[in-house]
């Protein structure tokens with residue numbers, strides 16, 4: 390297939406771009422049409438080993454047909470962290486309705502919420518979610534944001550009202566945009582996938598499975614102060630817990646929607662078959678830089694901050710690394726090829742059978758513990774390579790119990 394044919398095929402599928410994902414913890418959207426996503430903002434609690442539940446603010450997906458009163462009765466105080474993963478299509482019309490349900494734990498606090506799509510080029514200030522120059526959503530009100538994303542890649546979204554506080558409190562999630570090239574056969578005869586990270590025109594960003602993982606930190610004194618109607622001084626910021634999708638290891642390897650984590654439904658487990666090309670969509674909405682490693686598997690960085698790594702003249706500027714640096718507010722698209730299953734190496738077994746395990750982890754050992762709880766903790770998760778093949782992935786971050 391020549392490049393022009395590939396582009397033509399890409400243009401065809403653009404009209405059929407699929408909207409939001411349907412797995413637990415992701416938003417409701419109608420495939421094949423404009424994406425209509427309904428989110429609510431409220432407060433709640435998440436679970437971290439070795440301490441009392443952590444007070445958070447967060448977004449959650451709610452049924453779009455319900456009234457503000459019905460949503461308040463059903464979902465107030467049931468925030469989730471991280472927010473639902475939003476998967477959108479290039480040039481797709483996207484309507485995201487945000488309803489502010491108020492706070493159960495802080496009825497004195499009359500904060501509004503907004504949605505700010507970080508790194509996204511929006512032509513309309515009114516939909517940018519920066520309250521000082523735009524609008525915000527007061528308690529028991531709703532507002533519909535409109536976007537038409539033109540640039541594929543991995544982004545993040547967060548509340549921008551009292552943003553340093555509301556971001557740390559948990560109103561954070563990943564949003565990604567599939568390229569128009571999706572659905573075109575790859576030019577690489579070794580890969581049959583028709584999913585791509587970008588409009589690369591050569592198949593170099595094709596992947597078989599993809600996973601969206603948000604890096605974050607928890608400064609418990611800030612959360613506790615918010616719960617106890619106290620002030621936290623952010624220059625004292627020195628977080629105690631380090632999370633992937635709002636969970637610390639070993640929570641990170643529990644499947645999506647695990648009953649022990651009702652307010653942290655998004656898993657960070659990476660389950661793959663030997664030879665799979667795997668795309669990691671990573672973003673950092675903490676306030677510190679993180680250095681991530683995947684010992685035993687080289688990582689190829691193909692995108693940074695929703696931009697394909699190419700020079701202005703089109704030269705490939707992707708790179709292979711053992712250590713991925715990712716600063717606050719930054720996103721990375723990382724490809725790796727899963728190794729073959731090696732029965733001679735250490736083999737573990739779960740419900741899906743024997744597998745080799747690789748750790749995706751922070752390089753800093755201080756970020757690999759849960760503050761006194763023995764054993765590995767913090768910002769780590771597992772890549773499991775199975776002997777018996779898993780079925781094809783149907784949604785981003787799919788886990789197999």
Ligand SMILES: [Cu+2]
Nearest residue numbers: 502548550555
């Ligand atoms: Cu907010």
